[in-house]
Amino acid sequence: MLEIKIAIAKTNKYSVSASGDSVEVTERPRGGLSVVLADAQGSGKSARTNSRLVVAKCASLISEGARDGAVARAVHDMLFALRDGKVSATLTIVSADLESMSLVISQNAGPPVFLLQSDVSMTLDASSQPIGVHRNMKPNVCEVPLEPSLAVLAMTDGIYAAGRAQGVPWQEEELQSLLQLHAASPSFLAQEILEASLRKDSMRAQDDMAVCVLYVGEHARDVKIRTLNVHLPC
Numbered sequence: 001m002l003e004i005k006i007a008i009a010k011t012n013k014y015s016v017s018a019s020g021d022s023v024e025v026t027e028r029p030r031g032g033l034s035v036v037l038a039d040a041q042g043s044g045k046s047a048r049t050n051s052r053l054v055v056a057k058c059a060s061l062i063s064e065g066a067r068d069g070a071v072a073r074a075v076h077d078m079l080f081a082l083r084d085g086k087v088s089a090t091l092t093i094v095s096a097d098l099e100s101m102s103l104v105i106s107q108n109a110g111p112p113v114f115l116l117q118s119d120v121s122m123t124l125d126a127s128s129q130p131i132g133v134h135r136n137m138k139p140n141v142c143e144v145p146l147e148p149s150l151a152v153l154a155m156t157d158g159i160y161a162a163g164r165a166q167g168v169p170w171q172e173e174e175l176q177s178l179l180q181l182h183a184a185s186p187s188f189l190a191q192e193i194l195e196a197s198l199r200k201d202s203m204r205a206q207d208d209m210a211v212c213v214l215y216v217g218e219h220a221r222d223v224k225i226r227t228l229n230v231h232l233p234c
Contacts, residue, residue, distance in 0.1 A: 002146065003219035004033055004096045007186035009194040010210035013043045013158065014201075020047025021156045021210035024055040026062050031098030034062050035212050039110060039156040040089040041132075043208055054079060054089050054131070068093045068106040072139040076108070076131035088130040091139075092154045094214050096146060103150055103216070107140045111160035114175055116151040116183050117144060121176035150216040151183035158207035159193060163200025170200070179213075186213035187229075 012019045020043045024036045036058040040050035054075055061071045072091060079089060090110030096103055105113055107126035115122050128140045144150070153175065163169045175193070182189040190213045197209055 001219040002098075002148065003217045005186045005215045005217060006033065006035060007190040007213045008035070008210070009190040011194065011198070011205055011208075013206065013208045014204035016043050016208070018043075018045045018048040019208040019210075020044070020051050021158065021208040022048070022051035022055045023210055023212060024059045026059040028095065028097060028099070029063060029065050032096045034059075034068070034093060034095040035154070035214060036062075037092040037094075037154055037156065037210060037212055038089050039158075039208070039210070041087050047208075050079070050083070050087055050089060053082075054091060058091070058093060062093075062095075068095055068104050069139055069141050072106050072108055072131065073137065076137045079132035080135065083132060085133050085135070088133045090126070090130050090156070092126070094152050094154055094212065096214065096216060098146070101146045102143050103146050103152065105142045105152065105154075107142075108137065111155050111157060112172070114153040114172075114179050115142070115144070116149070116153075116179050117147075119149070119180070121180050123172055123176070146216060148216060148218045149183070151179060151186075152214045153179045153189070153193075153211070155193070155211040156207075156209065158205060158209035159197045159211050161207065162197035162205075162209070165206060166200065166202065168200050170197070183213070183215050184217060186215045189213050
């Protein structure tokens with residue numbers, strides 16, 4: 001029996017009260033979970049409004065049974081129509097789909113996604129266009145079989161670009177190594193990457209930061225108990 005673990009850690013840009021990065025976790029109608037990660041153009045309240053609009057629409061369409069690639073296209077069309085092509089957003093959807101028994105990763109621009117499969121770490125480059133600004137858009141979609149020890153690390157620009165101004169940026173090898181070492185502990189890994197990114201920015205985040213880890217493990221018990229832990233400083 002498989003067990004899906006998801007952890008998310010995020011923070012605002014330094015001295016900005018509202019984050020333009022939004023994350024949503026939604027249950028798939030035929031089994032499984034999807035994580036939607038959006039980074040809207042800019043920062044502050046307007047970016048927050050746009051990113052929330054994107055993730056809420058994605059979650060709604062996924063819960064209605066739409067496929068991830070179709071979801072990305074539909075949300076792009078919505079943002080393009082509502083904002084007249086003047087607002088962009090990066091979008092990553094990571095789904096553990098129990099109906100197809102596959103892990104699906106859909107990307108529109110933004111940082112690469114790191115995938116751990118059979119103890120081998122690989123980088124999925126998001127070379128596609130962001131949503132919202134070009135009339136025609138096609139997401140990059142990767143699908144692999146759902147199996148134990150599969151893990152995904154996704155993030156927004158604030159994490160991936162942390163430390164560049166100080167000359168200590170993340171190297172892809174560092175992120176791959178952390179994923180290999182701590183994939184089975186998603187909460188620890190997400191928190192570790194966020195805190196390390198803050199240190200790289202001298203504890204003053206240069207952009208909104210969000211990081212998500214999804215891990216597929218094995219569940220030995222007969223009783224299926226679902227848990228959710230949330231920490232929200234106010």
